[in-house]
Amino acid sequence: MRKQLIWDLPTRLFHWLLVASIAAQYVTAEWMDDATQWHFYIGYFTLGLLVFRLIWGVIGPTYARFSQFVKGPSAVIGYLRTLFDKNSAAVxxxxxxxxxxxxxxxxxxxxxxxxGLFMTDDIFLDGPYRHLVSGSTLDLMNTLHHLAFDILLWVIGLHVAAIGFYAVYKKQKLVPPMFHGQKDTEDKPIPSSRLWLALAVALVTAAALYYAIEIAPPAPEVEEYF
Ligand code: HEM
Ligand code: HEM
Known part of the structure; x- marks a missing residue:
């Protein structure tokens, strides 16, 4: 088996920037006072990462594509049968x-x-879409913002535990390839990371989000008191 390029650079960058962003979002929301503005900015950046990844999942190189790795129930069940087999081939x-x-x-x-776009810190800062929806929608968004993170913590915990399971039990080291992109495999490698395409997608994503966050939302009505 030869070392072959499997994870393109944009997917790897996406992953580690996402990890850093989520950690920063936790710290700015839970540990720091007066960091809400940073929480907003990093939240917009995280949203950008996610939009980029969704587009990349359609037009990116082979192994980044959803069509390559989102499989039906029979493939999942078939894979589950080999999960505890120490000699099963790496994917x-x-x-x-x-x-x-x-x-x-x-x-x-x-x-x-x-x-997050609908959230408020109840003091100075409002998300860009907060003024556009009713109180009940705001309550729903608030609940979702808290609930999704609680679920995420469990899912991320499972994700990291699964990586550990592969390293210790199956002797498959998945983390180094997420840094250098290469795996020992007989499968077809990707010819390149398509960096120019990734740059174009990143620029379009940034422009669309700038429009959606800074330009599109109308300014809130100012209440005047006499
Ligand atoms: C994926 C990106 C994001 C993550 C991971 C995240 C995570 C969190 C977490 C963990 C909390 C604390 C919740 C709690 O105390 O139970 C929080 C609160 C908050 N987030 Fe985010 N957030 C994200 C995006 C955003 C965005 C884009 C905005 C606004 C533009 C935003 C606005 C807020 C506000 C205002 C609070 C404080 C709510 C309160 O006072 O209870 N967040 N966020
Ligand atoms: C905030 C925490 C994390 C989040 C939200 C997260 C999320 C993700 C996502 C979305 C992917 C899919 C990558 C893609 O196709 O775009 C992924 C893959 C991966 N992550 Fe994480 N991750 C987190 C932390 C970590 C940590 C701490 C490690 C290292 C121990 C890690 C190691 C990996 C590896 C090795 C893969 C590739 C798995 C495979 O080979 O199929 N992740 N992660």
Whole structure:
């Protein structure tokens, strides 16, 4: 078996920037006073990462594509049967079970980032869409923002535990390939990371989010008191 390029650079960058962003979101919300503005900015950046990944999952290189790793129930059940087999062959991209984990994590993170746009710190800062919805929608968004994170913590815990299980029990080291992109595999490698395409997607995503966050939401009505 030869070392082959499996994870493109944009997918790897996405992953580690996402990890850093989620950690920063936790710290700015839970541990720091007066960091709400930073929480907003990093939240917008995280939303950008997620939008990028959704597009990349359609037009990115083979192993980044949802169509490559989101499999039906029979593939998942077939894979589950080999889960505790120490000699089962390593999968080049995400395995059929891990693929669904990725989908769940991305969906939860999307709920987290989008619900954030409707949040307020109840003092100085409002998310850009807070003024556009009714009180009951705000309550729902608030509940989702808290609930999604509680679920996310469990899912992330399971994600890291699964990586540990593969390293210790199955002797498959999944973390180094998420840094250098290469795996020992007979499967077809990707020819390149498609960096120019990734740059174009990142720029379009940034422009769309700038529009959605800074330009599109109408300014809140100012209440005047005499
Ligand atoms: C905030 C915490 C984390 C989140 C939200 C997260 C999320 C994700 C997501 C969404 C993917 C899919 C990547 C893609 O296809 O775009 C992934 C894959 C992966 N993550 Fe994480 N991750 C987190 C922490 C970690 C940590 C701490 C490690 C290292 C111990 C890690 C190791 C990996 C590996 C090795 C993969 C590839 C798995 C495979 O080979 O199928 N992750 N993660
Ligand atoms: C994926 C991105 C995000 C993550 C992981 C995240 C995470 C969190 C967490 C863990 C909390 C604390 C919840 C608690 O105390 O139980 C929080 C609170 C908060 N978040 Fe986010 N957040 C994200 C995006 C955003 C965005 C985009 C905004 C606004 C533009 C936002 C606005 C707020 C506000 C205002 C609070 C304080 C709510 C309160 O006072 O209880 N968040 N967030």
């Amino acid at each position: 080049a991209g995400h395995n059929p079970l891990g693929g669904w984990f990725v989908v769940v994590m991305l969906l939860l993170l999307l709920v987290q980032a989008v619900s």
